[in-house]
Amino acid sequence: MKDVAAAAGVGLKTVSRVVNEESGVSPAMAARVRAAIDALGFRRNDSARLLRTGTTASIGLLLEDIGDPFSSALSRGVEGVAREHGSLLFTGSSAEDPQRERELALAFCARRVDGLVVVPAGADHGYLAPELASGTAAVFLDRPASGLPADAVLSDNAGGAREGVAHLIAHGHRRIGFVGDLPHIHTGSERLRGYRAALAEAGLPADERWIATGPTDAGTVARAVRGMLSGSEPVTALFTANNRVTLGALQYLAGASPRPALVGFDDLELGALLSPGLTVVAQDPEALGRTAARLLFDRLGGDTSPPQRIELPTRLIVRGSGEVPPGAA
Amino acid sequence: MKDVAAAAGVGLKTVSRVVNEESGVSPAMAARVRAAIDALGFRRNDSARLLRTGTTASIGLLLEDIGDPFSSALSRGVEGVAREHGSLLFTGSSAEDPQRERELALAFCARRVDGLVVVPAGADHGYLAPELASGTAAVFLDRPASGLPADAVLSDNAGGAREGVAHLIAHGHRRIGFVGDLPHIHTGSERLRGYRAALAEAGLPADERWIATGPTDAGTVARAVRGMLSGSEPVTALFTANNRVTLGALQYLAGASPRPALVGFDDLELGALLSPGLTVVAQDPEALGRTAARLLFDRLGGDTSPPQRIELPTRLIVRGSGEVPPGAA
DNA sequence: ACCCAGGCAGACAACGTTGTCCACCTTCGG
DNA sequence: CCGAAGGTGGACAACGTTGTCTGCCTGGGT
Numbered sequence: 001m002k003d004v005a006a007a008a009g010v011g012l013k014t015v016s017r018v019v020n021e022e023s024g025v026s027p028a029m030a031a032r033v034r035a036a037i038d039a040l041g042f043r044r045n046d047s048a049r050l051l052r053t054g055t056t057a058s059i060g061l062l063l064e065d066i067g068d069p070f071s072s073a074l075s076r077g078v079e080g081v082a083r084e085h086g087s088l089l090f091t092g093s094s095a096e097d098p099q100r101e102r103e104l105a106l107a108f109c110a111r112r113v114d115g116l117v118v119v120p121a122g123a124d125h126g127y128l129a130p131e132l133a134s135g136t137a138a139v140f141l142d143r144p145a146s147g148l149p150a151d152a153v154l155s156d157n158a159g160g161a162r163e164g165v166a167h168l169i170a171h172g173h174r175r176i177g178f179v180g181d182l183p184h185i186h187t188g189s190e191r192l193r194g195y196r197a198a199l200a201e202a203g204l205p206a207d208e209r210w211i212a213t214g215p216t217d218a219g220t221v222a223r224a225v226r227g228m229l230s231g232s233e234p235v236t237a238l239f240t241a242n243n244r245v246t247l248g249a250l251q252y253l254a255g256a257s258p259r260p261a262l263v264g265f266d267d268l269e270l271g272a273l274l275s276p277g278l279t280v281v282a283q284d285p286e287a288l289g290r291t292a293a294r295l296l297f298d299r300l301g302g303d304t305s306p307p308q309r310i311e312l313p314t315r316l317i318v319r320g321s322g323e324v325p326p327g328a329a
Numbered sequence: 330m331k332d333v334a335a336a337a338g339v340g341l342k343t344v345s346r347v348v349n350e351e352s353g354v355s356p357a358m359a360a361r362v363r364a365a366i367d368a369l370g371f372r373r374n375d376s377a378r379l380l381r382t383g384t385t386a387s388i389g390l391l392l393e394d395i396g397d398p399f400s401s402a403l404s405r406g407v408e409g410v411a412r413e414h415g416s417l418l419f420t421g422s423s424a425e426d427p428q429r430e431r432e433l434a435l436a437f438c439a440r441r442v443d444g445l446v447v448v449p450a451g452a453d454h455g456y457l458a459p460e461l462a463s464g465t466a467a468v469f470l471d472r473p474a475s476g477l478p479a480d481a482v483l484s485d486n487a488g489g490a491r492e493g494v495a496h497l498i499a500h501g502h503r504r505i506g507f508v509g510d511l512p513h514i515h516t517g518s519e520r521l522r523g524y525r526a527a528l529a530e531a532g533l534p535a536d537e538r539w540i541a542t543g544p545t546d547a548g549t550v551a552r553a554v555r556g557m558l559s560g561s562e563p564v565t566a567l568f569t570a571n572n573r574v575t576l577g578a579l580q581y582l583a584g585a586s587p588r589p590a591l592v593g594f595d596d597l598e599l600g601a602l603l604s605p606g607l608t609v610v611a612q613d614p615e616a617l618g619r620t621a622a623r624l625l626f627d628r629l630g631g632d633t634s635p636p637q638r639i640e641l642p643t644r645l646i647v648r649g650s651g652e653v654p655p656g657a658a
Numbered sequence: 659a660c661c662c663a664g665g666c667a668g669a670c671a672a673c674g675t676t677g678t679c680c681a682c683c684t685t686c687g688g
Numbered sequence: 689c690c691g692a693a694g695g696t697g698g699a700c701a702a703c704g705t706t707g708t709c710t711g712c713c714t715g716g717g718t
Contacts, residue, residue, distance in 0.1 A: 003702065011668040016706060024666055041459035046439040047380050048704035052673050058419075058440075067405030067615070069398055069598070079422055088436060090387075091420040093408055107417060107487065110375040111387075130370035241460030250602050269398070270599040273579050286396070330674065340698040345676060353696060377674035381703050 001042065019044050019311060050112075058088040059296065061109030062101060062118045063190045065093045070243055070285050077155075077289020078117055085297050087114065098122030098164035109136055115296045117141055117289075124182060125150070137299040141292040143186035144309065147229070150252060151299070153243065153292040153310045157265075160281040161194025161315030162201075164263040166240050167279065167316060173237040175259060177210040177228040179221055179249060180241030186268050188314060191241040191265055210235050221248030229260065237261035243268060250274070277319025289313060330371065337365035342526065348373050379441075382579040387417040388625065389437030391430060391447045395422045399572055399595060399614050400448070403470060406618020407446055414626050414645045416443065425514075427451030438465055444625045446470055446618075452513060454479070456480030470621040472515035473638065482621040482630070482639045485595075486516050489610040489643030490523025490528075493592040494568050496645060501568040502590060506539045506557040508550055508578060518541060520594055522568040539564055550577030558589065566590035572597060578601070596646065604646025617641060 010033060015023050018033040025033075036042075050056045061078050063071040075091065082089050090108055094101035101121040105128060112271035115137035118125075118162045125140075126147040130136055131271040138145075168176050178195045180189025192213065193271060199206045209231070221244075228235045238260050240246040246264030253259050260277075267282040291310055334344045339362060346354050347362040349616055354362075356639045364515075365371075379385045390407050392400040404420065411418050419437055423430035430450040434457060436443060444466035454474040461467055461479070473481040484557025497505050507524045521542065528535045538560070541553035550573075567589050569575040575593030580586050589607075596611040 010610060012704095013669080013706080014667060017667090020706085026666070029667085040445065041462065043435070043439055043459070043463075045380075045704055046436075047376055047385065047441050048673090049706070051374075051376050051380055051515070051675090052704080052706045054673075061420075065397075068400050068402070072396050072398070072401035072404075075393065075420070076422070079395055089420055090442065091390075091404075091408070091418055093405070106372070107375075107684095110372055111417065112374055112376050130372070133370060134372075242435060246541075247598065250599070254602055269576065270579070270603065273583055274599065274602060275604060321367055321520060340697080341674095342676080343697060346697090349676085355696070358697085376672055377703090378676070379678045379703095380705090381674080383703075 001044070004033065004042050004320065007040060008033045016144055020090040021172065028040070030170075031225060044072075054113050057086060058090060058111070058113050059293075060090040060092070060111075060116045062104055062108070062114040063091065063093050064096055064114065064119050064121060066091060066142050067093075069269065070283075073285035074292075077286040077291075078293040079289075080178045081290050081293035081297065087297075094119075098124075098239065102127055106131075110252045112136075114300055117292050117296055118145070118146040120145055120186075125170035137296055139296045139299070140291045141288060145228075149307045151295050151307050153288055153295060153312070155187075155283045155288065156311050156314050157190035158194035158197065160283070160316075161239065161241065161265060162198040163194075163314070163316050164265065164279075164281040165198035166201070167318065168237045168239065168263055169198060169204065171237075171261065174204060175207070175210065175233060175235045176204075176237045176239055177225070177235035177260075178223050178239050179210070179212045179228075179245050181216060181245075183211060183213050188241060195239055195241075209233075211323055212286070216244040216248065218243065218248040218251060221245050222252040225249050225252050235260060237263070240264045242266055246278075246280075250278075265314075269279070271317075271320060279319045280317050282315045282317050284312065284315075330373070330495075331369050333362065333365045333369055333566050337362045337377065342347050366482045369582075371548050378444060384560040386415060386442055387419060387440070387442050388622075389421070389434070389440075389442040389445045391433055391437070391445065392420065392422050393425055393448050393450060395420060397573075399596065401446075402614035403448065403618035403621075406615040406620075410619050410622035410626065416626075422648060423450040425450045425452075431456055435460075442467075443629055444468070446621050446625055447474070448472065449474055449515075454491075466625055468621045468625045468628070469593075478636045480621075480624050480636050480638070482617055482624060482641070484518035484612045484617065485640050487523035487526065489522040489612070489645075490568065490570065490594060491527040492523075492643070492645050493594065493608075494527035494528070495609040496647065497566045497568065497590060497592055498527060498533065500566075500590065503533060504536070504539065504564045506532075506541070506554070506564035506567060507568050507570065508541045508553050508557075508574050510545060510574075512542050512543060516569060524568055524570075536562075538562075542568075545573040545577065547577040547580060550574050550584060551581035554578050554581050559640040565587060566592070569593040571582060573594055575607075579607075594643075600646075608648045609646050611644045611646050613641065613644075 001015055003013045015033055018030050024276060045055055076147055079089055090113060099122050104263045109131045117138055118140050119142045121141055125145040128138060128148060138150050140150055140152040165176060180191055183189050196206050214220050238249060240249045243266035263279045265281045268279045271278040271280055276296040330344055334341045344362055347359050385427060388411055394400055408418055421433040427450050438460045447469050448471045449469055453476045455476040457467060457477060467479050469481040494505060497646055509520055512518050525535050539557055543549050567578060569578045572595035592608045594610045596609045600607040600609055
């Protein structure tokens with residue numbers, strides 16, 4: 001910028017004025033400065049600008065795994081809103097590792113992002129308290145924060161799971177397996193709660209042999225499903241509590257006959273094209289992302305009302321996998 | 330930082346030394362400084378630090394659409410490598426809009442990212458020349474840059490398409506439709522080239538009625554497929570040139586009987602579970618992302634060899650959709 | 659012709675950090 | 689006991705930009 005000023009034979013501040021399109025510069029002078037800018041290939045250094053002005057026009061998005069369809073849909077929602085606000089987006093994946101989550105969140109804060117949207121992996125977010133105190137906004141997404149009063153945008157996990165399981169019960173299933181996340185993951189425990197609620201409402205027992213909460217890799221899921229389908233009282237239906245579990249179960253069950261009925265939480269890209277069709281409890285991850293980002297920018301805009309918890313409804317999409325199985329009832 | 334120095338009763342530079350774990354500070358003093366840091370909840374401002382040191386430890390990733398499974402897999406690959414290098418990741422989606430791509434790229438550069446990984450949407454990347462000249466590294470991903478000598482990491486689009494179409498020909502198909510991207514998109518035209526090559530090798534004509542290159546939304550794809558399946562010489566097989574087209578075609582064809590044979594470029598999450606199974610030409614998007622990011626960090630590390638074009642192989646995954654259809658041959 | 663007002667340009671400090679340089683104090687050897 | 693060397697802490701400038709303030713110059717009004 002100094003070079004530009006020298007080249008154009010003007011003062012530093014005049015160049016700044018031209019770059020920022022401030023009034024108070026004669027057209028002739030502005031043209032001369034612009035010519036110098038083009039000649040030198042000058043670009044304003046936004047880092048310095050933002051250091052001076054105190055804002056960064058950027059937010060951090062902390063996901064579980066950017067490669068997962070659910071995360072990437074969240075991401076799309078957040079990005080759209082960030083764009084509307086002229087904000088750039090830092091993205092990072094925690095891979096469900098609390099330590100990694102913390103490192104990334106603090107790295108974002110050290111860059112002085114204006115705000116954070118966090119899909120929490122860890123169990124304690126107290127480490128963010130100093131950051132929030134110093135003015136960084138934060139909204140938690142998909143799961144609430146623990147140990148910190150903060151905004152959260154969630155799906156109706158328990159309600160959705162309950163509806164999905166009730167759908168299976170309505171079709172005559174009495175022995176329904178649940179395969180889901182580790183219990184310390186909020187969405188996993190909420191969906192399990194919904195599962196139990198649906199069984200309780202129907203007066204059915206919740207046999208612990210039919211409940212698997214563990215890692216969601218394909219192997220673990222396959223073992224869990226195999227276990228539930230064998231023995232003296234095999235399940236006739238499965239409720240799979242997230243997209244990875246559903247996928248793992250479908251892969252294991254491919255070609256199995258008779259295939260147990262299956263209802264999954266989260267829709268899959270090709271869900272409608274499978275035969276039999278895949279009934280799911282669908283979330284709208286893009287809307288989740290948008291809602292969280294809007295809330296964040298509201299906070300950045302000065303909204304100081306108490307922390308909110310926004311719960312978005314789920315939607316049961318019935319695709320005909322609820323047939324009464326042979327031997328049920 | 331000033332406050333910390335005052336609170337600890339030491340000089341500014343001493344605090345800096347403690348924060349950066351430099352030698353030359355007595356343990357007692359360091360402890361006193363650390364106590365003050367904790368008491369005040371101080372965090373180093375990396376923006377200022379990076380302004381002073383001249384690096385930013387961040388790279389920009391410019392995608393077509395972060396919500397697309399292909400893009401998000403690229404993203405995962407890039408993120409992993411960035412993490413290894415201690416770099417943070419700016420992400421943005423161009424939505425195939427050249428203007429938007431340019432805005433984002435320049436915004437990243439104004440933030441002085443160390444480098445860019447770009448999935449190009451535009452036709453001319455000359456606007457990046459000044460940035461590259463001033464030291465920003467750039468690697469193009471999935472499609473090459475135009476009007477700029479720069480590194481590119483691509484899939485073997487033509488070869489993969491050729492293999493996929495040859496597979497259909499080997500199974501007796503003579504009238505094979507091609508549904509793909511607009512011709513100005515590099516991957517689209519390369520895959521079309523591969524399609525034509527396979528036909529030519531087999532001595533088959535390439536009827537323009539069987540070639541559709543247009544937007545890839547479900548409606549357009551459905552219309553194209555319908556057109557190819559009607560008339561006096563309907564196609565007996567389809568080659569769908571990317572994941573969105575494949576999805577659109579599958580949705581349109583759901584329940585159609587007899588379903589034409591289908592080979593798609595890009596694997597789908599549930600591809601193996603469809604019946605009939607979906608044969609695809611699979612790319613490895615995560616490896617594409619990793620390769621591009623590695624190349625970028627090589628450049629940042631001082632590699633000044635001439636621009637490279639790295640082409641990753643594709644892999645034909647046969648899942649039994651190549652049956653000889655009635656009336657073919 | 660003179661004065662005042664207003665528009666426009668430039669000097670200067672500051673954002674928060676790090677690199678350079680210097681000064682002090684301690685300690686050890688002669 | 690003195691001198692020198694080494695180790696430790698602090699003052700200052702600079703990174704590239706913007707906000708504030710001052711001052712010049714021009715034009716119009718009396």
